[in-house]
Amino acid sequence: MMYTIESTENGLRIFGADRLIAEGICPSLTFDDGTTVFPALKDTQEMFDRDRLGASIRYAFTYSDADETFALTLTFTCYADVLVASAALLAKKGGVSVRQKGLAAFGGLRLTVDSLGDVNGLMANYLHKDWWTRPHFDVNLAVLPPRTQSLLWRSGETYHHLLPVCGDVFKTELCGSGLEGGFTILTAAYTGGYSRFETVTFVLASGDNPFDLPERNVAAGMQALGKPFQTREHKRYPEPFEYLGWCSWDAFYHQVNADGILAKAAELQEKGLPFRWFIVDDGWMTSRETRLTTFVPDPEKFPAGFAPLIDRLKDEYGLEWVGVWHTLFGYWQGVDPDGPLAKTLAHALHMTLSGRLAPGPEAAKAFAFWDAWHAELRGAGVDFVKVDCQSGLPAFWNHQRAIGDVARNAHGALEASVGKHFDGTVINCMGMATENIWHRTSAVTRNSDDFFPKDPDSFIEHALQNAYNAYYHAPLMWLDWDMWWTRHDNAAVHAMMRAVSGGPVYVSDRVGETDAAQIWPLVLSDGRLLRCDLPGMATEDCLLRDPSKAAIPLKLWNRVGDVGVVAAFNVNLERQAVSGAVGPADVPGLTGERFVVYEHFSRKAQVVNYDARLPVTLDANQCALYLFAPVVGPCTPLGLVDKYIAPAAIADWRSVAERTLVLLLDGGIFAWAAERKATWVLVNGERVTPGQGDGFFFVDCRDIEGLVWIEIAGISPVS
Numbered sequence: 001m002m003y004t005i006e007s008t009e010n011g012l013r014i015f016g017a018d019r020l021i022a023e024g025i026c027p028s029l030t031f032d033d034g035t036t037v038f039p040a041l042k043d044t045q046e047m048f049d050r051d052r053l054g055a056s057i058r059y060a061f062t063y064s065d066a067d068e069t070f071a072l073t074l075t076f077t078c079y080a081d082v083l084v085a086s087a088a089l090l091a092k093k094g095g096v097s098v099r100q101k102g103l104a105a106f107g108g109l110r111l112t113v114d115s116l117g118d119v120n121g122l123m124a125n126y127l128h129k130d131w132w133t134r135p136h137f138d139v140n141l142a143v144l145p146p147r148t149q150s151l152l153w154r155s156g157e158t159y160h161h162l163l164p165v166c167g168d169v170f171k172t173e174l175c176g177s178g179l180e181g182g183f184t185i186l187t188a189a190y191t192g193g194y195s196r197f198e199t200v201t202f203v204l205a206s207g208d209n210p211f212d213l214p215e216r217n218v219a220a221g222m223q224a225l226g227k228p229f230q231t232r233e234h235k236r237y238p239e240p241f242e243y244l245g246w247c248s249w250d251a252f253y254h255q256v257n258a259d260g261i262l263a264k265a266a267e268l269q270e271k272g273l274p275f276r277w278f279i280v281d282d283g284w285m286t287s288r289e290t291r292l293t294t295f296v297p298d299p300e301k302f303p304a305g306f307a308p309l310i311d312r313l314k315d316e317y318g319l320e321w322v323g324v325w326h327t328l329f330g331y332w333q334g335v336d337p338d339g340p341l342a343k344t345l346a347h348a349l350h351m352t353l354s355g356r357l358a359p360g361p362e363a364a365k366a367f368a369f370w371d372a373w374h375a376e377l378r379g380a381g382v383d384f385v386k387v388d389c390q391s392g393l394p395a396f397w398n399h400q401r402a403i404g405d406v407a408r409n410a411h412g413a414l415e416a417s418v419g420k421h422f423d424g425t426v427i428n429c430m431g432m433a434t435e436n437i438w439h440r441t442s443a444v445t446r447n448s449d450d451f452f453p454k455d456p457d458s459f460i461e462h463a464l465q466n467a468y469n470a471y472y473h474a475p476l477m478w479l480d481w482d483m484w485w486t487r488h489d490n491a492a493v494h495a496m497m498r499a500v501s502g503g504p505v506y507v508s509d510r511v512g513e514t515d516a517a518q519i520w521p522l523v524l525s526d527g528r529l530l531r532c533d534l535p536g537m538a539t540e541d542c543l544l545r546d547p548s549k550a551a552i553p554l555k556l557w558n559r560v561g562d563v564g565v566v567a568a569f570n571v572n573l574e575r576q577a578v579s580g581a582v583g584p585a586d587v588p589g590l591t592g593e594r595f596v597v598y599e600h601f602s603r604k605a606q607v608v609n610y611d612a613r614l615p616v617t618l619d620a621n622q623c624a625l626y627l628f629a630p631v632v633g634p635c636t637p638l639g640l641v642d643k644y645i646a647p648a649a650i651a652d653w654r655s656v657a658e659r660t661l662v663l664l665l666d667g668g669i670f671a672w673a674a675e676r677k678a679t680w681v682l683v684n685g686e687r688v689t690p691g692q693g694d695g696f697f698f699v700d701c702r703d704i705e706g707l708v709w710i711e712i713a714g715i716s717p718v719s
Contacts, residue, residue, distance in 0.1 A: 003078035003204075005059040007044055011114065012061065014076070014083070016206045021160055024114025024182070027063055027072060029089070031101040031108075032192040039063035039072055053079050053223055068092070070195075074111075082220040083204040087187060091195035102193035105399055109170075111185040111201075112177055116141060121154040121544030124174070125472055131391040131430035132449040134461070135468035137546040141176060141183040148174035149434050150472035152210060154544060160206045161213035163472060165221045166438040169402040170199040173434060190394055190403035200224045210471075210543060211588050218475040225438070232477055232535075235443035238425040240321040240384060243276035243527045244519070245506035247483045249325075250453055252510075254283035257301035258309045263511045265317040271516050274527030277321035278313060279386055279427075279506070280306075284324065285331055291357070292330035293339030295376045310381035323427075324382050326373075327389035328410060329396060334358040345369055352396050359413070361401045366413030374421040384422045387414060390431025407435035415442050427480055427504070432469070437476050444504065447479035447535075451494070451508075459490040459621075460548055460571040463497060467538040467556055474535035483508040486518035493569060493623045495522060499644035500536040500556050500567045500625075505529050521644045524666040525705045530640075530648035532558035532565055539566065539586045548573045553580045553618055557587045563647040564590045564628035570618040577620070581613040584628040592630030596673040598638050598646070598696065600625035605638070605673050605695030607631060634675065635660040635712055638696065640668030651707070659713040667704030671696045672712065679714025 004015045012025040030036045043062040050056065056079045063072045070091040077084040087109055091100055103109065124136040127147035136145050144151070151162045151174055164172035164185070172187045187201050203221045205213040215231075222228050248256040251264065261280065268275050284302060286294045297306055306324070313319040334356040335341050335349055342349065342357060348368035350360040359369040374385070390411075397406045418426045428436070428445035437445075448465035452458040466481045473479060481501040484494035486509055495518050498505045505522055507514065523529055539555040547554040553568040564587030570578050584595045590610075597614065598605040601624060608614065616624055625644060629636050633655040639646030653662040664670060673696045681690050683701050690697045701708055 088198040109187040125150040144176035159210040163217040241504040245277040247279040249281035250508035256283040290332040291336035293336040306380035321383040323384040363409040370417035384425035386427040391433035470537035486515040530645040575620040642669040662710040664708040671698040682711040
């Protein structure tokens with residue numbers, strides 16, 4: 001879809017495939033003296049170009065005020081399948097006695113958009129807190145929430161996705177304009193004085209498949225920013241997060257201590273649960289008034305420091321990795337100006353206008369701080385870090401540094417140190433603002449607000465945020481859907497939601513509270529997660545609807561190789577039953593004509609066509625889990641069906657004549673679908689008698705740990 005732009009007396013119009021996408025686009029500039037100017041269009045240019053994204057048509061519209069004291073150029077570079085919008089400001093130079101006005105720190109450049117045409121569905125993601133985004137579904141653009149960071153809408157059968165960008169100086173975000181049907185695109189540096197700049201503002205993609213659009217936008221945005229290789233597919237997933245973990249936060253909160261952590265490790269060992277990593281979360285630091293005083297852990301909670309504790313966790317309790325928590329500023333309010341760190345690392349710290357001492361805004365200063373701290377942590381045996389408060393950058397640096405500049409330097413310095421000391425392994429957290437997501441090179445980030453175990457509606461909000469935030473977040477990073485409790489009213493639905501997330505899985509149970517029954521469906525005997533291939537996200541039929549208010553299930557899709565996965569949840573706030581339908585077509589890119597459908601909780605399998613729709617009804621706090629395995633021969637392996645993501649346990653399989661050979665990563669209940677019984681089945685070379693379920697056959701090899709060979713042969717008719 002090649003875009004075209006035209007100018008009218010009511011503003012610019014964007015067309016795609018000769019269909020109107022947006023109209024009434026008009027710029028305004030607000031300067032640091034409080035004046036706002038609505039410039040007039042002075043010149044239009046159209047040119048052809050080619051770069052790494054392919055051939056393009058570039059439309060440039062230049063505006064100025066009546067006195068021509070400045071020139072504002074809006075440029076739209078239109079490729080075959082994506083549009084990149086940018087803006088440039090050039091102010092006239094005056095004499096030495098003439099004060100040159102600069103843009104206001106906030107809302108300096110505004111593009112009002114009168115209409116997006118006939119919008120028949122919409123989902124936006126906005127910062128509802130400084131750190132976290134959540135979905136918004138109202139089609140009235142006038143009520144688009146402030147700080148919107150992603151906008152998906154549908155006109156007719158075509159989807160459009162507008163994604164604001166944060167460059168090395170300016171960031172862009174959206175908000176409702178207060179006019180019927182209109183909204184505003186705001187670009188700002190978060191500090192004043194800029195009288196000339198050039199910046200990418202947003203990217204736009206359109207098409208029939210909504211899931212292609214964010215990937216195209218992110219790739220084009222990264223290219224325009226000069227960062228073409230920072231998308232998720234180019235990032236290495238950290239090895240620790242292939243395994244099951246535990247975090248201290250909801251177990252201890254700020255009272256975390258060495259004895260409690262060892263007690264938890266002993267409990268998990270006694271229960272035979274294969275946890276492979278721990279995080280020591282907030283509460284371990286030596287601090288004063290939420291300011292970091294020293295790198296040494298609190299001597300009352302960790303009297304011997306970290307090293308002896310980590311040695312015991314690894315040597316006695318079988319952990320392979322231990323991580324610790326800190327914030328992007330040291331602690332919540334930075335570094336204690338009266339503490340020893342303020343003296344020993346004075347060269348690496350900077351006092352902000354708000355009175356906070358923090359790692360310096362220059363990359364070299366910030367790196368010096370992180371390098372010193374991470375070296376000490378690594379020397380004590382720490383293997384990775386979780387870094388909170390990342391979207392706190394504006395609170396520290398507003399009116400002092402451009403938001404893009406401090407974000408680039410802060411993330412660049414942090415991740416350089418994490419790469420040096422921890423092989424790049426970090427969980428980014430509390431960092432869903434635009435400036436954070438466009439400036440990371442690491443692989444994993446939190447995708448939602450916290451799990452709140454004492455809030456009865458916590459699961460509903462948690463599920464909504466993770467499902468819909470993933471839409472725009474997944475092309476950038478692998479997504480962490482946060483920890484949860486295995487002994488909780490919502491434990492089972494939390495567990496299954498993590499199973500389809502495609503990201504890290506870890507719990508935060510208190511000592512004595514881990515329920516092994518909630519753990520085993522997620523992992524193999526060595527603690528390896530049965531992980532999906534992609535970040536999970538909402539299916540197309542609920543992508544533009546709010547399942548917390550409508551009586552429909554929230555459905556999440558994912559894949560394991562050629563097998564589709566769909567999980568359905570009841571997240572209705574009124575606790576009423578919800579109804580919908582599932583089928584192979586819910587999983588984008590799934591190929592095949594006929595599929596074995598296996599539902600985990602009912603333990604039923606059947607064969608359906610690709611376009612089949614199977615009814616699903618869920619009561620409050622109920623869920624369902626479907627596998628869609630393409631039928632490619634007489635036998636269709638399903639995997640270990642005592643696990644949520646059953647096909648992830650299959651290392652390899654093939655059918656040769658009447659024999660099907662399957663290599664499993666571990667023992668369990670292995671199931672397959674076939675029209676006829678097998679004459680004989682071998683498990684690691686020994687003949688066994690298979691059982692028959694509702695639409696499938698199975699063998700129980702739960703007594704085996706490690707690789708399992710299954711051979712199914714000699715198919716005979718069902719008697």
